[in-house]
Amino acid sequence: MAARSIRTRGERVGRLAVLAFTGLVLVFLVAPVFVVVPLSFTDSEILVFPLPGWSLRWYEDFFTNPLWTGALYNSFAIGLSVTVLATVLGTTAALGLHASRFRLKPVALGLLMAPLAVPVVIVAVAMFYFFARIGLLGTFPGMVLAHTVLALPFVVVTVLATLQGFDPTVVRAAASLGASPLFGFRTVTLPIIAPGVVSGALFAFVTSFDELVVTIFIASPRQRTLPRQIFSGVSENLSPTVTAAAVVLIVVCMSLMIAVELLRRRSARLQGKAQ
Amino acid sequence: MSEPIVRFQEVSKSYDGRSLVVAGLDLDVVAGEFLTLLGPSGSGKTTTLMMLAGFELPTSGTIRLDGRDITALPPHRRGIGVVFQNYALFPHMTVAENVAYPLRVRNVPAAETAARVAKALGLVRLAAFGDRRPAQLSGGQQQRVALARALIFEPPLILLDEPLGALDKQLREDMQMELKQIHEALGVTMIYVTHDQSEALTMSDRVAVFNDGRIQQLASAYELYERPVNPFVARFVGENNQLAGEVVACEGDTARIRLGGGVTILANAVDRLSPGDAADVSLRPERIRLAHGDGEARDNLVAGAVDKLVYLGESTRLFVSTPGGPTIVAKVQNEEAALDVARGRPVQLAFRAADARAFRVERPA
Numbered sequence: 001m002a003a004r005s006i007r008t009r010g011e012r013v014g015r016l017a018v019l020a021f022t023g024l025v026l027v028f029l030v031a032p033v034f035v036v037v038p039l040s041f042t043d044s045e046i047l048v049f050p051l052p053g054w055s056l057r058w059y060e061d062f063f064t065n066p067l068w069t070g071a072l073y074n075s076f077a078i079g080l081s082v083t084v085l086a087t088v089l090g091t092t093a094a095l096g097l098h099a100s101r102f103r104l105k106p107v108a109l110g111l112l113m114a115p116l117a118v119p120v121v122i123v124a125v126a127m128f129y130f131f132a133r134i135g136l137l138g139t140f141p142g143m144v145l146a147h148t149v150l151a152l153p154f155v156v157v158t159v160l161a162t163l164q165g166f167d168p169t170v171v172r173a174a175a176s177l178g179a180s181p182l183f184g185f186r187t188v189t190l191p192i193i194a195p196g197v198v199s200g201a202l203f204a205f206v207t208s209f210d211e212l213v214v215t216i217f218i219a220s221p222r223q224r225t226l227p228r229q230i231f232s233g234v235s236e237n238l239s240p241t242v243t244a245a246a247v248v249l250i251v252v253c254m255s256l257m258i259a260v261e262l263l264r265r266r267s268a269r270l271q272g273k274a275q
Numbered sequence: 276m277s278e279p280i281v282r283f284q285e286v287s288k289s290y291d292g293r294s295l296v297v298a299g300l301d302l303d304v305v306a307g308e309f310l311t312l313l314g315p316s317g318s319g320k321t322t323t324l325m326m327l328a329g330f331e332l333p334t335s336g337t338i339r340l341d342g343r344d345i346t347a348l349p350p351h352r353r354g355i356g357v358v359f360q361n362y363a364l365f366p367h368m369t370v371a372e373n374v375a376y377p378l379r380v381r382n383v384p385a386a387e388t389a390a391r392v393a394k395a396l397g398l399v400r401l402a403a404f405g406d407r408r409p410a411q412l413s414g415g416q417q418q419r420v421a422l423a424r425a426l427i428f429e430p431p432l433i434l435l436d437e438p439l440g441a442l443d444k445q446l447r448e449d450m451q452m453e454l455k456q457i458h459e460a461l462g463v464t465m466i467y468v469t470h471d472q473s474e475a476l477t478m479s480d481r482v483a484v485f486n487d488g489r490i491q492q493l494a495s496a497y498e499l500y501e502r503p504v505n506p507f508v509a510r511f512v513g514e515n516n517q518l519a520g521e522v523v524a525c526e527g528d529t530a531r532i533r534l535g536g537g538v539t540i541l542a543n544a545v546d547r548l549s550p551g552d553a554a555d556v557s558l559r560p561e562r563i564r565l566a567h568g569d570g571e572a573r574d575n576l577v578a579g580a581v582d583k584l585v586y587l588g589e590s591t592r593l594f595v596s597t598p599g600g601p602t603i604v605a606k607v608q609n610e611e612a613a614l615d616v617a618r619g620r621p622v623q624l625a626f627r628a629a630d631a632r633a634f635r636v637e638r639p640a
């Protein structure tokens with residue numbers, strides 16, 4: 001160990017290069033966020049630096065203009081429905097997959113995960129044709145179903161991860177103490193895996209809330225969601241309201257992801273303690 | 276004997292459809308007894324217990340509880356208390372909530388629940404720990420919580436699957452005593468699984484020795500130790516010399532057996548033996564004395580030389596080789612051995628015929 005701390009000059013240069021490269025990548029990834037946030041507070045009609053002056057007028061526009069409030073409402077309505085549906089389906093799927101000794105388990109898991117691996121455009125095209133045939137194109141249920149398919153893998157993965165540390169004998173213990181399967185699930189299994197379920201639910205919401213590609217394919221012209229409205233706002237007329245909308249989207253998604261991380265730590269701590 | 280509380284009738288279990296993990300089990304459990312299932316790893320003890328608890332379905336046969344067929348009854352409707360080896364406490368509940376769980380299931384009013392929880396925690400000496408989480412308790416304390424939780428709904432029968440397996444020796448012995456006291460105080464029937472034979476002998480009213488999914492012997496600790504019915508039980512319970520030999524003569528229940536190298540002994544014939552049969556003789560090391568030519572009457576005197584000595588504190592284990600015959604292990608009290616036993620020294624081993632138990636065995640020629 002001691003010998004290792006003495007680095008040659010070459011090694012030191014190498015380390016610096018890696019650090020510099022990592023920094024560049026981070027700047028590249030995060031910079032747009034830092035550009036868009038100040039821009040959203042401009043008081044000018046055009047997006048320029050330095051800001052001519054500060055104002056909240058674009059936020060006011062965002063929260064009063066029916067075009068934007070409608071999109072926000074749609075995004076929440078679809079997102080919450082997706083959250084409920086994907087969480088229920090994903091949790092039960094994860095529980096079933098975890099418990100079963102079914103030979104085709106990897107295949108079932110692979111199929112559930114497919115929307116993550118297949119390019120989104122392909123999924124979108126497939127859904128477009130499929131939904132057109134069964135009359136779901138441009139409908140609210142259609143949007144919810146499409147987003148649920150995309151969100152499901154996240155729920156399954158997070159719940160399965162929580163189940164790794166779950167001791168199945170507590171379920172047997174509950175049964176031996178007189179609990180029916182349903183009562184045992186409600187009072188024992190669910191509270192223990194709750195952090196995973198909630199993380200999965202948050203992931204599901206975020207997945208739907210910032211989904212654009214599939215939405216463009218299957219939503220009707222009047223079904224505007226927040227990402228879609230931003231997209232058309234940018235391509236049609238670059239009103240600074242777009243930046244305010246983008247900041248709202250960023251804030252919602254980031255706070256949910258922070259919540260997921262906090263839950264993950266809490267759950268790791270609980271399981272770490274309970275052996 | 277009163278009506279058995281539990282009756283296994285011809286119960287078999289196979290997980291893979293080919294090999295039987297439990298084979299044709301017939302077992303009656305007497306109400307109020309402490310019965311131990313003892314056997315090596317994989318002998319089917321846990322499977323037997325899990326079939327009784329309702330977590331595994333027998334492949335064939337019936338299980339009765341108080342005369343009622345419960346073979347296919349789901350576990351939560353059996354009313355049997357179970358204590359699991361890894362405790363299986365609910366990590367998200369406090370100790371008191373864990374113990375109260377069976378009452379919560381049964382909608383017992385809050386005031387009565389509080390009183391009964393306090394009583395159950397008192398019984399396992401954890402009265403002050405109700406507000407802790409399981410993770411904040413030691414292994415022994417967790418085990419006692421699991422026990423209180425299984426006792427609180429007053430089941431007539433409690434199953435314990437190696438409940439002390441994860442505890443260190445001192446704690447294990449304390450918990451053995453405590454379990455026995457609770458068993459006696461409550462008069463509840465307990466079925467206990469272990470592969471620790473000394474635990475089985477000290478705690479049980481009766482012990483069922485399992486091997487290959489079958490009960491080899493079901494008897495009291497005394498019977499099991501003094502009169503094992505087959506070589507497996509003799510080998511598994513306590514320490515034993517297993518001496519292979521051939522029957523020379525047999526008269527009543529005393530057989531003369533040649534062990535090879537001209538060593539011939541008198542033994543107690545457990546099975547029916549006739550001259551020419553192959554036999555295994557079981558002989559406990561502590562039943563062997565060193566003869567000092569003082570004219571003591573002994574059935575058997577075998578001459579040999581000490582190969583190895585292992586000092587055990589209160590006793591010494593001697594490995595004695597007989598000329599051309601088997602090596603015999605003797606465990607002698609140290610006041611006697613201390614005399615002048617040393618490696619290479621010739622000794623005379625003396626033991627009674629009744630302590631040498633001869634079983635007939637099939638030996639490939």
Ligand SMILES: Nc1ncnc2c1ncn2[C@@H]1O[C@H](COP(=O)(O)OP(=O)(O)OP(=O)(O)O)[C@@H](O)[C@H]1O
Pocket residue numbers: 290291296314315316317318319320321322323470
């Ligand atoms: N769920 C299962 N599926 C398949 N085989 C099993 C299952 N449970 C147990 N077995 C097999 O059945 C046999 C008996 O197992 P069992 O757990 O009853 O043994 P045991 O006597 O309790 O052993 P131990 O002392 O190691 O706990 C073993 O060979 C085991 O591999």
Ligand SMILES: [Mg+2]
Pocket residue numbers: 320321322
């Ligand atoms: Mg076992």
